[in-house]
Amino acid sequence: MPVVIITLNEEINDIIAGIKLGVHGYLQATIFPEELKEAITALTTGNVYYFDLAGERVIYSEENDIRDPRRLSAAKNLPEPQQNVFKLLCSSLSYEEIAAELQISPRTLSGYRKDIYSAIRFKSRVGLVLFAIRNNLFDQDDKLRSNQMILKNV
Amino acid sequence: MESKTSIFVTGQQRLLREGFSHMLSWMGYEVSGLSSTNFSVSDQPPSGLPQLILIATSAENRNEPETIFVVTKNISICASGHHYAQ
Numbered sequence: 001m002p003v004v005i006i007t008l009n010e011e012i013n014d015i016i017a018g019i020k021l022g023v024h025g026y027l028q029a030t031i032f033p034e035e036l037k038e039a040i041t042a043l044t045t046g047n048v049y050y051f052d053l054a055g056e057r058v059i060y061s062e063e064n065d066i067r068d069p070r071r072l073s074a075a076k077n078l079p080e081p082q083q084n085v086f087k088l089l090c091s092s093l094s095y096e097e098i099a100a101e102l103q104i105s106p107r108t109l110s111g112y113r114k115d116i117y118s119a120i121r122f123k124s125r126v127g128l129v130l131f132a133i134r135n136n137l138f139d140q141d142d143k144l145r146s147n148q149m150i151l152k153n154v
Numbered sequence: 155m156e157s158k159t160s161i162f163v164t165g166q167q168r169l170l171r172e173g174f175s176h177m178l179s180w181m182g183y184e185v186s187g188l189s190s191t192n193f194s195v196s197d198q199p200p201s202g203l204p205q206l207i208l209i210a211t212s213a214e215n216r217n218e219p220e221t222i223f224v225v226t227k228n229i230s231i232c233a234s235g236h237h238y239a240q
Binding site (some may be wrong): 001002004005006007008009014020023027031033036041044072142 | 160161165167170174176178181183198199203204205207208209211
């Protein structure tokens with residue numbers, strides 16, 4: 001049963017928290033009826049994730065996007081610096097905080113991000129986080145994992 | 155629409171919740187909701203599991219993960235014929 005957030009708030013931290021919990025999408029509160037209808041149709045007829053944020057509407061398919069073996073292979077073969085950035089992109093840290101954490105410049109971080117997006121073929125941080133979480137690429141805390149397990153059975 | 159898609163609308167942001175409930179009813183969906191008032195939205199849980207759950211959040215309350223989890227779990231519980239676990 002898909003769970004979707006309607007929000008006035010597009011803070012990436014909150015979106016990441018929702019994705020980690022297992023929500024299937026985010027819709028802007030200002031969404032038009034036709035777009036809402038399209039989102040509901042997508043969400044109730046297939047295993048998809050739907051994000052309508054910051055003027056960008058994206059639909060991710062569980063089979064074609066999230067479980068894509070080529071993307072998985074690309075993610076696992078990222079060089080270590082990019083792996084470290086990828087992991088922190090899935091946290092609540094801002095780009096500035098990620099750069100500080102890894103002791104790299106914002107410009108270097110930007111370059112690593114481009115490498116990651118290009119290799120895994122997602123255009124947004126939301127897509128990357130969704131991909132990483134659904135494939136359990138990085139460790140998550142036990143409580144979150146427990147909540148996700150329960151939600152899976154809803 | 156052959157059979158109406160069942161949507162459960164909930165969340166702490168009352169205006170969003172009620173606005174979307176209104177719009178979805180107008181669009182022909184079967185709408186139910188938790189803690190909502192007035193309009194065509196029932197406070198009763200759906201007779202079966204809804205096909206979609208919408209949670210309205212605001213910048214103030216954010217979509218705090220625990221809240222989403224509790225709400226979703228409660229919907230599951232009451233859709234199974236039990237009472238809400240507040």
